[in-house]
Amino acid sequence: MLKLDEIQQRLLMEVADLHKVPEGAYNIRSNSQSAGRRSTENIEIIPREDGQGLTVKIKPGTQNESVHIPVVMTKSGLKELVYNDFYIGEGSKVVIVAGCGIDNCGTQDSEHDGIHRFYVGKGANVRYVEKHYGSGTGSGKRILNPGTEVYMEEDSTMEMEMVQIKGVDDTNRTTTAELAAGAKLVVRERLMTHGSQNAISTYVVNLNGEGATADVVSRSVARDDSYQKFDAKLLGNAPCSGHTECDSIIMDRGRILAVPGLEANDVDAALVHEAAIGKIAGDQIIKLMTLGLTEQEAEEQIINGFLK
Amino acid sequence: MLELQNISFGVNDEGGEKEIIRDVSLTIPDNKLVVITGPNGGGKSTLARLIAGIEKPCSGKILLDGEDITSLSVTDRARKGIGYAFQQPVRFKGIQVLDLIRLAIGSKVSVSSACEYLSAVGLCARDYIGREVNSSLSGGELKRIEIATVLAKASRLSVFDEPEAGIDLWSFQNLIEVFRGMREKISGSSILIISHQERILNIADEVMVLKNGVLTASGTRDEVLPGLMGTGDAIPECRMVGAGKEGEATC
Ligand SMILES: Nc1ncnc2c1ncn2[C@@H]1O[C@H](COP(=O)(O)OP(=O)(O)OP(=O)(O)O)[C@@H](O)[C@H]1O
Numbered sequence: 001m002l003k004l005d006e007i008q009q010r011l012l013m014e015v016a017d018l019h020k021v022p023e024g025a026y027n028i029r030s031n032s033q034s035a036g037r038r039s040t041e042n043i044e045i046i047p048r049e050d051g052q053g054l055t056v057k058i059k060p061g062t063q064n065e066s067v068h069i070p071v072v073m074t075k076s077g078l079k080e081l082v083y084n085d086f087y088i089g090e091g092s093k094v095v096i097v098a099g100c101g102i103d104n105c106g107t108q109d110s111e112h113d114g115i116h117r118f119y120v121g122k123g124a125n126v127r128y129v130e131k132h133y134g135s136g137t138g139s140g141k142r143i144l145n146p147g148t149e150v151y152m153e154e155d156s157t158m159e160m161e162m163v164q165i166k167g168v169d170d171t172n173r174t175t176t177a178e179l180a181a182g183a184k185l186v187v188r189e190r191l192m193t194h195g196s197q198n199a200i201s202t203y204v205v206n207l208n209g210e211g212a213t214a215d216v217v218s219r220s221v222a223r224d225d226s227y228q229k230f231d232a233k234l235l236g237n238a239p240c241s242g243h244t245e246c247d248s249i250i251m252d253r254g255r256i257l258a259v260p261g262l263e264a265n266d267v268d269a270a271l272v273h274e275a276a277i278g279k280i281a282g283d284q285i286i287k288l289m290t291l292g293l294t295e296q297e298a299e300e301q302i303i304n305g306f307l308k
Numbered sequence: 309m310l311e312l313q314n315i316s317f318g319v320n321d322e323g324g325e326k327e328i329i330r331d332v333s334l335t336i337p338d339n340k341l342v343v344i345t346g347p348n349g350g351g352k353s354t355l356a357r358l359i360a361g362i363e364k365p366c367s368g369k370i371l372l373d374g375e376d377i378t379s380l381s382v383t384d385r386a387r388k389g390i391g392y393a394f395q396q397p398v399r400f401k402g403i404q405v406l407d408l409i410r411l412a413i414g415s416k417v418s419v420s421s422a423c424e425y426l427s428a429v430g431l432c433a434r435d436y437i438g439r440e441v442n443s444s445l446s447g448g449e450l451k452r453i454e455i456a457t458v459l460a461k462a463s464r465l466s467v468f469d470e471p472e473a474g475i476d477l478w479s480f481q482n483l484i485e486v487f488r489g490m491r492e493k494i495s496g497s498s499i500l501i502i503s504h505q506e507r508i509l510n511i512a513d514e515v516m517v518l519k520n521g522v523l524t525a526s527g528t529r530d531e532v533l534p535g536l537m538g539t540g541d542a543i544p545e546c547r548m549v550g551a552g553k554e555g556e557a558t559c
């Protein structure tokens with residue numbers, strides 16, 4: 001990658017597993033500017049006129065192609081708001097990798113707020129991966145506020161994997177989805193907060209068509225003095241099924257609030273919410289200690305596994 | 309060699325102090341397979357937890373190869389060579405069987421060498437090595453994986469707490485073979501099995517009986533077994549506490 005320094009390359013590794021220029025379509029945004037872009041025959045990436053975001057058009061029937069749109073920020077004090085719109089054609093099957101890495105060594109806050117809108121065509125199948133990562137020793141905060149809107153047509157499938165394990169001071173994530181008949185949404189969120197970090201994650205999923213299904217699962221660990229709020233609301237407006245789950249480990253002085261929200265507006269809507277918050281089970285630690293691990297090593301292993 | 313010297317242990321129950329292990333002294337010699345048996349609630353698992361360091365005795369000493377390990381932590385004892393397969397194995401979300409075996413060995417061994425330990429306990433390694441050690445595993449599968457991790461750890465003293473519990477009839481013979489195999493390669497180490505199964509008692513060099521927290525008998529199988537079987541008092545006791553539990557050969 002041409003204009004990227006070492007820190008930027010490291011961030012790219014963290015958020016998009018990129019060692020080199022990705023295959024397929026991509027756009028790399030670095031410190032509010034495009035550091036490289038490529039469209040392919042089936043996937044067109046068009047920058048918005050104001051420079052703040054992209055329109056990504058995926059042709060109907062596109063098979064097994066990928067789009068990478070990572071964002072890295074290394075300048076302290078940057079604050080940006082970008083809009084990315086994805087039009088995913090009927091019957092296509094694609095992987096979209098987003099993600100944002102912020103390195104802040106300065107004293108001013110750095111903030112990236114990305115609004116992603118997905119228009120998923122009939123029968124299309126999307127796998128979406130979004131990783132957040134923060135680093136840098138400055139006192140300036142690393143802030144990420146992603147907003148995601150998903151509009152799913154009939155029989156489409158969207159699998160979202162959202163990961164934030166390290167270094168982001170503040171996040172307020174809102175995800176909304178509208179599902180037509182037969183559409184299937186799967187969300188897997190993994191979150192770890194430490195220090196005095198704050199993470200709020202809100203979902204509002206409308207199951208509007210017959211046979212729509214949603215499965216929203218969050219696994220999280222809150223350490224030190226951090227705070228998390230998981231607020232997942234499912235609305236069953238048709239014969240449909242939905243499941244949300246919040247499974248959390250709490251440590252030190254961490255705090256977690258899980259807010260279950262189920263609203264059934266149809267007699268054939270089947271909605272389930274599960275939430276479990278607790279510290280690491282003592283017998284898990286003891287078992288690993290009988291294998292020769294120290295208490296701290298045991299905890300690390302248990303958390304790593306839990307968030308894997 | 310492991311020695312327990314006058315070990316006592318109690319807990320504070322609602323009704324006040326409750327004695328669970330009473331002045332137990334015993335030796336697990338090198339190169340020997342010792343089986344401890346006795347009625348439910350007799351204190352066998354508690355004794356195993358005392359040996360592993362999960363519980364600390366109220367009085368008495370525990371020596372491993374002559375070294376006093378009474379005050380050592382679970383971790384330190386594990387590193388000095390004590391292995392312990394739980395009666396009720398622990399489940400972990402997200403940790404895979406392979407991870408657990410590697411932790412037990414203490415190094416990132418290859419997948420194929422990790423698989424050997426699963427094969428040893430009669431699990432088709434390919435199907436299980438990548439499985440999560442979570443609630444999706446059946447009781448018997450979990451129990452075998454537990455045994456496999458202790459085999460993998462290769463300890464100076466390996467303690468197995470009711471390894472047969474939950475293992476199906478067909479695999480039981482295989483399990484006996486696992487212990488027989490361990491016994492053959494025992495040199496310089498020792499094995500302690502807590503069991504109610506006569507066929508496990510049959511492979512023991514020495515059998516001990518723990519009842520009400522007291523060691524009531526010890527010796528070779530032929531010395532101890534006749535006193536156990538068919539004695540009037542063991543039967544009603546077993547009926548009372550052991551009904552419905554699998555693997556109650558002594559009942
Ligand atoms: N923490 C505790 N608090 C109260 N009672 C306990 C505690 N731990 C063990 N006990 C009691 O001590 C006794 C011995 O328990 P232990 O689990 O050692 O028995 P065991 O011989 O292993 O039985 P089993 O054959 O059923 O496995 C039981 O009566 C049990 O209820």
Ligand SMILES: [Mg+2]
Pocket residue numbers: 352353354395469
């Ligand atoms: Mg027991």
